[in-house]
Amino acid sequence: MSRRSPGRGAGRWIMAACLPLLALGGVLIAVGVKDGGASNGVPSVHVAADGSTAAKRAGASASPSAAPLPAAKPTRVRIPAAGVDTGPVLDLGLAADGTVEVPSVAQADRIGWYDKGVTPGETGPAVLIGHYDTAEGPAVLQHVGRMKAGDKIYVDRADGRTAVFVVRALEQVDKKSFPTQKVYGDTSRPELRLITCGGDLVDGHRPDNIVLYADLVS
Template sequence: MPHRARLPLAAALLCVALTGCGAAPGTPAGAPAGSSAPSVAPAADPAPSATTAAMPASEPVRVRIPAAGVDTSPVLELGLAADGTVEVPSVADGDRIGWYTKGVTPGETGPAVLIGHFDTARGPAVLRDVSRVRTGAEITVSRADGTTAVFRVRELEQVGKKEFPTAKVYGDTARPELRVITCGGEITDGHRPDNIILYADLVG
């Protein structure tokens, strides 16, 4: 069973988890890469989702986010790179989502974390339509044991990578929750300066 990463480690590294998001070749700084720059509007605090019983550990094998046109499998396993930074999907895997294996599996008590690119040097990637997601949208994660964890988006947040809310994303929770992280903001010096984070609760 995987164990959640300690916060000091995450605090040092997660701010740069998605620095791989950048412009396609020939795209001028400040211009979107193959699609409009990803951003989310501040969301009003919705009513808390009903508490759903936690599921046993089981690795994710497929992720569906209908509002963003995402249906991808298999799910990549992401850990820590040799330099101690958090891994992200490679450019070649820009059309896939990865699961941070140092955390819980989706459906267990705690914050499971999924990471995907908005775009890469090759162009738009798996989360290119993240801006279409709204509170109340469903995220479905199929698991290796044949079960399915259904989450409902409670909050959307766009924040500068230097201000990444590590404790909010990786801190302990009393119920099963999910985070989906990608890049956002207009390209500056070849990279997008923000992270977009979806916070979701298990509902079925």
């Protein structure tokens, strides 16, 4: 369940988006899947024995990159294609055991930012995390299955600017084969990762992660 994140050059263990059924503060249990089909309606991904993945639905090519923005914390996230308009954005650090903090069940309608990484718009991969569902029912990213390459994600920032990202690809991966370097590794341009849970329920929790990769366009 845990994954190693390079962060800003520091190798630490983190958890991507979801906790098992009995864990405190991030419970995921059976709720209705509204988006249809297995795995929340997002593209299925084959997880090979070596941990590599191959999406069955191809993502778009990288969008022309906008100039990087200075550091400024995210304050609100808007994703029209998924019906998301939420804020303020939570700061998610690391727990005492080295795993990343995740929004609590009471905060399931909000998205968090992994604050050991860059802020959205800076050069590098900014990471946002939100629940698909919790013990209380559907959560902020319940409609992630509606998203596709080309959709926009708007991140309002504390400096009054809005970083606009375009989704390049969606990927569903087994948590046991989480592509840590691909998600958290350094990039030469401003990028965004949006992470939630996916897959059919197994023993009360979802075994996969859904990762959206997006590029800053303005």
